[in-house]
Amino acid sequence: MFVVSNEMYADFEKFTINNFVDNCVKEFAVEHPERFAEAGEMKVREFIDLAVQKALDYNMLAEREVKGLITLMTNLGCDFDIDPMFPWARFHRFPDKGKKEKMPESFVRLQEVLGHFNSFQKQTSTVNNAGQSGAAKNTQNLDFRQVVEATNDQDILKILQQIHPSRYAHVPQQALAGQILYTAEENARELGLDPQVGKVLIACLMFLCGFSVIKDPLCVKPASMLDNDISYGMMKEQELSRHINSIIFK
Structure with missing residues (x-):
């Protein structure tokens, strides 16, 4: 009987994550060419690695959650964990494996944070350089x-x-x-x-x-x-x- 050891599973998991990171780096280069050129591939990879690690730490295991987190971090241009207004970053999701989640709580909260940020950006944007709010x-x-x-x-x-x-x-x-x-x-x-x-x-x-x-x-x-x-x-x-x-x- 063939048995998958912990070492083999860890290697497979690492391979899967590395493949995911590779694809995300390529997507970043296409979606943000100027930023990619300015930062360089190594820095972008470091950024994606950090986002993926955060997703794992937060127990955000679905691909859309990880990509949502990358999108949020890309838009904010930062590591936003220290934000005291959005303590969701310390929220760990432990789903019931017997239930299929249509919209995980962590993904909902992720969208809320991005919504708040976009709302603030809109609130503080200039209008024809005539005035600020x-x-x-x-x-x-x-x-x-x-x-x-x-x-x-x-x-x-x-x-x-x-x-x-x-x-x-x-x-x-x-x-x-x-x-x-x-x-x-x-x-x-x-x-x-x-x-x-x-x-x-x-x-x-x-x-x-x-x-x-x-x-x-x-x-x-x-x-x-x-x-x-x-x-x-x-x-x-x-x-x-x-x-x-x-x-x-x-």
Whole structure:
């Protein structure tokens, strides 16, 4: 009797996943040729590998779920796990194998997140360059000096409230003070930014878009912008500030 060992099964599983990743990389090259050319095949493969691993971690095993996750990460251009507004990322689905699921809960939640993101993009888009709405306009009007003068967490929270008051009212304070500010501080340290100014800027980005662009495995910006060894005049921080505006207004 032929018995499939754990090692053989693991090899087969790895082969299947690698084939899937190969196909996704090819699809990415066709659907996003400019981004593919800019990032390079190796970075795109790294990105797809990361998305597939997330899908496995979340127990999202259907192909449409994995591709949905890749689409979402591609559209957001980032690793959005740290988003405190969408805790679904920590939701593990354990389906009853005896039942056939027409629409898995994790896939529904995936669509909800993408819907929220698209809604926010539409809300903050420009119309004939004549004017901006809501949070985008408030972000554009945010004076960099105000960012520099934010010396503590309460100052940062006031800025978040200023740029998007309705969202501020609905996001739990624990998520604001804990997850957003904590992660922003960690990211600022990783990038070698001024600890406080970098923390403010990244907190604004996370609060507005629900993600940190720093985690984007395809990220050419702002990482390339921040590679320059500029330690004077807050040049790195000002460059990141401009990049945040470019994201909001893209």
